Amino acid sequence: MAYCARMIGFVFWLVAAVIAADGAAVLAQEPNSNADKLSYKVEFTGLKDSGLESQLRDHSDLVRFQKEPPASIWELRARISRDLDGFATVLRSQGYFGARLSYDLLRRERPVVVRIRTVLGPQFTVGSYEVDLVGEGAQSEPLLKLAAETAAAQIGRPHQNSEIVAAYSAILSALPEQGYPRVSLDDRRIEADHLTSLVSVSVRIDTGPLVRFGETSVEGLDRVREGVILKEVPWKPGDTFDRRKVESLRQELVAMNLFTSVNINSDDPLDGDQRQPIKISLEESKRRTIGVGATFSTSKGFGGEVFWENRNFRGRGENLLLSLKANEQKQSAQADFTKPRFLRPDQKLLLGVEGLRDDTDAFLEYTGKLEGAVERQINTRWKVRLGGELAYSDIRDQESNREFFLFGVPALVEFDSSDDLLDPTRGLRLSAEVTPYLSVDGGSDFFTVIDLSGRAYWPLDAEGRFVAAARVRVGFLFGPGTDDIPASKRFYAGGGASIRGFKFQRVGPLDEEGDPLGGRSVVELGAELRIKLTESWGVVPFIEGGNVFDSSYPDFSGTLRWAGGIGLRYYTAFGPIRLDVAFPINQRPVDEDFQIYISIGQSF
DSSP: HHHHHHHHHHHHHHHHHHHHHHHHHHHHHHHHHHTTTOOOEEEEEEEHHHHHHHHHHHHOOHHHTTOOOOSSSHHHHHHHHHHHHHHHHHHHHOTTTTTEEEEETTTTTEEEEEEEEOOOOOOOOEEEEEEEEHHHTOOOOOHHHHHHHHHHHTTTOOOOOOHHHHHHHHHHHHHHGOOOTEEEEEEEEEEEEEETTTEEEEEEEOOEEEOOEEEEEEEESSSOHHHHHTTTOOOOOOSSSOHHHHHHHHHHHTTTOOOOEEEEEESOOOOTEEEEEEEEEEEEEEEEEEEEEEEEEETTTTEOOOOOOOOEEEETEEEEEEEEEEESSEEEEEEEEEEESSSSTTTTEEEEEEEEEEEESSSSEEEEEEEEEEEEEESSSEEEEEEEEEEEEEEESSOOOOOOOOEOOEEEEEEOSOOOSSHHHHHEEEEEEEEEEEEESSOOEEEEEEHHHHEEEEESSSSSSSSEEEEEEEEEEEESSGGGGGGGGGBBBTTSSOTTOTTTBSSSOOOOOOOOOOOEEEEEEEEEEEEEEESSEEEEEEEEEEEEESSHHHHHHHHOEEEEEEEEEEETTTTEEEEEEESSSSTTTSSSEEEEEEESSSOO
16 A cells, blocks of 8 residues: 555656646746747738738738737737637638638747638629619619619629729719719628629618709808809709719819818708708908018029918909019019909909019020910819910120010910829829010011920829829920020020029020020920838939920930939928939030939929
């Protein structure tokens, strides 16, 4: 008996020693002290493309809190368990309804490796997509056609939850544009058949009642007349409701620059005739503004500006701007008047008077000018302007000192499909301006200036971090010889807004002292790659070229001046701040080795 007791005790002691040793090993591998927590890394296997892995990482607690390692293996397993549930949801949203998930925990690795193993299975496709319309618009032919086309576009495509939602959301967004602002989603069902790998989608949408515009009221006005606002309203009582018209009115009121707050309420209860009353609530901004500013550029030196503006000059949204500008090259005094809705809602009247002195290496000019124009916004992309100007100039160039009294008729057509004023990433900007000039006192012959330009922007990736941009400008001047054309009306090239790398106006014919003479035609070309390294910083390599010619048409048999360089961009809420350094490639003895440019906004 004593011998058996000793043997039993020995076995218990041995088991306890093994357990203690194993526990010590575990503790050695999995410490729970704050100083030495359980660091790990995450790996994925079995995924077909990096896009799926990116989505799983975006929804992963393991990845999100990787820099906050758990204190024990149990906490790590809890993170893994939560992630597997979330991963299954993500994969179902991408059509992988039969996906299987598991994991390996490589505890002897340092750091510990969490390997997520995925067996995706087939990606389900949309076998049927039904849209059931109920409500007053259920029998509307346009709505039935929209629903049928939307559903048909989804059938046969790989199931992706975002596209399923986008499809019926397009219908929900379109109905308020066709008189049904009370639309709602009643029900949505998605069923997956694992035998056929097909998904059936059914959506029921309540169109609500057909609504028409009711009376429009305005509140919050002080100095602006109510009639000014009501003239902007693009509907009449009884017209079929269209949310696009409400948004268009809001944009027009904001563009007036008269209000600090614009609110249009179209959600009040309908009246007895199912009409929607519209309430426009406005808060007027201060009418008058006084401003000062300072500038510096290597070509124009130090400068400053003082202006006074009244944005509601006569109570109808008219704008009056008085300004004084001066730098070491150019000084001017100017008054500009803008009258919106001139004769029609999409048209405005522009009037201006200016006196200036401009002293460049090409000429010294004293000019007084009166000008006026009518500008019409045809649509969101096209704009036209036709005007007239009367100018008296005293101009001294390298050849003579003469006076000119000219009457011009500038005509402008512009197209703009770009997505941003200061930092475009896609779209086109095209411009064509033709200005015939006639000497009022017979001091010079009749001549015509034509200036054509185009700019294009192409995003090279989905996020817009790589954007290719290009521009071209061609100008023609028809009439007498170059010497008989006022020096300020000739073409020049070179500088930050023209061909970077060459000094202002220094590309083209030069006199014996190296001063620019100007010409009767011009060509400018430019291309750059805008690379956004982070949300705040970017770099831009670029190349530009061109020349000015003495003939009315560009002479491409001659030499084009080329320059290249690199730019730095700092992106702010109001636009990029740019620093460009450019170097002439085919440099002449009169050209400097490099030029530096600093400004707000992209170069073009």
